[in-house]
Amino acid sequence: MAEPVRERKKPLPEIVPLTQPFWEATAKKQLVIQRCSDCRAWVWCPRPACVECGSERLHWTPVSGRGKIFAFSVIREVVGRSLRAFEGDIPYVAAWIDLDEGPRLLSNIVDCPIEKVKIGMEVEAVFEEVAPGIFLPKFKPSN
Ligand SMILES: [Zn+2]
Structure with missing residues:
Protein backbone atom coordinates (compact mmCIF):
# COMPACT_ATOMS: atom_id res chain seq x y z
CA MET A 1 0.00 0.00 0.00
CA ALA A 2 1.32 3.40 -0.96
CA GLU A 3 2.33 5.76 1.79
CA PRO A 4 -0.11 8.62 2.07
CA VAL A 5 1.03 11.96 0.72
CA ARG A 6 2.12 14.05 3.65
CA GLU A 7 1.80 17.76 3.97
CA ARG A 8 5.10 19.51 3.62
CA LYS A 9 4.04 22.81 5.07
CA LYS A 10 6.24 24.59 7.57
CA PRO A 11 4.72 25.05 10.99
CA LEU A 12 3.25 28.49 11.64
CA CYS A 39 12.57 46.38 37.32
CA ARG A 40 13.11 47.34 33.63
CA ALA A 41 14.22 43.81 32.68
CA TRP A 42 13.63 42.63 29.12
CA VAL A 43 11.54 39.45 29.01
CA TRP A 44 11.94 37.04 26.11
CA CYS A 45 10.26 34.64 25.22
CA PRO A 46 6.85 36.15 25.98
CA ARG A 47 5.64 35.38 29.50
CA PRO A 48 2.82 36.48 31.77
CA ALA A 49 5.25 37.70 34.44
CA CYS A 50 8.77 39.11 34.73
CA VAL A 51 11.49 36.45 35.08
CA GLU A 52 13.54 38.78 37.31
CA CYS A 53 11.02 40.17 39.80
CA GLY A 54 7.73 38.39 39.15
CA SER A 55 5.86 41.56 38.26
CA GLU A 56 2.97 41.19 35.86
CA ARG A 57 3.43 44.78 34.68
CA LEU A 58 5.04 43.85 31.35
CA HIS A 59 4.72 46.10 28.34
CA TRP A 60 5.50 45.42 24.71
CA THR A 61 8.32 47.78 23.86
CA PRO A 62 9.76 48.51 20.41
CA VAL A 63 13.40 47.55 19.91
CA SER A 64 15.81 48.56 17.16
CA GLY A 65 15.88 45.17 15.43
CA ARG A 66 19.66 45.48 15.37
CA GLY A 67 22.06 43.09 17.02
CA LYS A 68 24.96 40.69 16.66
CA ILE A 69 25.21 36.97 16.00
CA PHE A 70 25.99 35.19 19.29
CA ALA A 71 26.13 31.69 17.79
CA PHE A 72 24.94 29.94 14.66
CA SER A 73 24.61 26.60 12.95
CA VAL A 74 24.43 25.79 9.26
CA ILE A 75 21.63 23.34 8.61
CA ARG A 76 22.66 21.03 5.76
CA GLU A 77 20.33 18.10 6.31
CA VAL A 78 16.89 17.53 7.75
CA VAL A 79 16.10 14.43 9.75
CA GLY A 80 12.57 13.23 10.24
CA ARG A 81 9.35 13.74 8.35
CA SER A 82 8.23 16.77 10.31
CA LEU A 83 11.19 18.75 9.00
CA ARG A 84 10.79 17.85 5.32
CA ALA A 85 9.14 21.18 4.68
CA PHE A 86 12.54 22.76 5.26
CA GLU A 87 14.38 20.63 2.67
CA GLY A 88 14.04 23.32 0.03
CA ASP A 89 15.84 25.83 2.26
CA ILE A 90 18.98 23.73 2.77
CA PRO A 91 21.58 24.93 3.45
CA TYR A 92 20.29 27.61 5.82
CA VAL A 93 21.52 29.29 8.98
CA ALA A 94 19.88 29.10 12.40
CA ALA A 95 21.35 31.67 14.77
CA TRP A 96 21.07 33.19 18.21
CA ILE A 97 20.93 36.97 17.84
CA ASP A 98 21.86 39.26 20.71
CA LEU A 99 19.73 42.36 20.20
CA ASP A 100 21.42 45.67 21.00
CA GLU A 101 18.89 46.05 23.84
CA GLY A 102 19.96 42.71 25.38
CA PRO A 103 17.41 39.98 24.61
CA ARG A 104 18.68 36.91 22.71
CA LEU A 105 16.44 35.57 19.93
CA LEU A 106 16.62 32.42 17.84
CA SER A 107 16.10 33.11 14.17
CA ASN A 108 17.57 32.66 10.71
CA ILE A 109 20.26 34.61 8.88
CA VAL A 110 19.14 35.51 5.38
CA ASP A 111 20.45 37.54 2.44
CA CYS A 112 24.01 36.46 3.20
CA PRO A 113 26.25 33.76 1.68
CA ILE A 114 26.66 31.03 4.31
CA GLU A 115 30.48 31.23 4.23
CA LYS A 116 30.26 34.91 5.21
CA VAL A 117 28.22 34.33 8.38
CA LYS A 118 30.38 34.97 11.46
CA ILE A 119 29.93 35.16 15.21
CA GLY A 120 29.75 38.82 16.17
CA MET A 121 28.44 39.90 12.75
CA GLU A 122 26.14 42.90 12.98
CA VAL A 123 22.66 42.11 11.72
CA GLU A 124 19.26 43.73 11.45
CA ALA A 125 15.74 42.37 11.38
CA VAL A 126 13.83 41.75 8.19
CA PHE A 127 10.32 40.39 8.09
CA GLU A 128 9.26 37.45 5.94
CA GLU A 129 5.58 36.86 5.26
CA VAL A 130 5.09 33.10 5.69
CA ALA A 131 1.29 33.10 5.52
CA PRO A 132 -1.20 35.89 4.87
CA GLY A 133 -0.56 38.49 7.59
CA ILE A 134 1.99 36.39 9.48
CA PHE A 135 5.54 37.76 9.36
CA LEU A 136 8.56 36.00 10.88
CA PRO A 137 11.48 38.15 11.99
CA LYS A 138 14.72 37.03 10.39
CA PHE A 139 18.08 38.78 10.27
CA LYS A 140 20.39 39.98 7.50
CA PRO A 141 23.80 41.63 7.66
CA SER A 142 23.62 45.34 8.56
CA ASN A 143 24.75 47.83 5.99
ZN1 LIG B 1 10.70 42.84 36.68
Missing part, protein backbone atom coordinates in the same frame (compact mmCIF):
# COMPACT_ATOMS: atom_id res chain seq x y z
CA PRO A 13 3.43 30.35 14.94
CA GLU A 14 0.60 29.65 17.33
CA ILE A 15 -0.79 33.11 17.97
CA VAL A 16 -2.38 33.29 21.42
CA PRO A 17 -3.42 36.35 23.47
CA LEU A 18 0.00 36.44 25.18
CA THR A 19 1.92 36.61 21.90
CA GLN A 20 -0.59 38.48 19.75
CA PRO A 21 1.06 41.93 20.24
CA PHE A 22 4.35 40.49 19.00
CA TRP A 23 2.78 39.19 15.78
CA GLU A 24 0.78 42.38 15.26
CA ALA A 25 4.06 44.30 15.43
CA THR A 26 5.94 41.99 13.04
CA ALA A 27 3.08 42.44 10.56
CA LYS A 28 4.01 46.15 10.66
CA LYS A 29 7.69 45.19 10.25
CA GLN A 30 8.52 46.17 13.78
CA LEU A 31 10.10 44.13 16.55
CA VAL A 32 8.70 44.44 20.08
CA ILE A 33 9.85 42.70 23.26
CA GLN A 34 8.19 42.62 26.66
CA ARG A 35 9.78 44.88 29.25
CA CYS A 36 9.07 44.98 32.97
CA SER A 37 7.72 48.30 34.21
CA ASP A 38 8.97 47.59 37.73
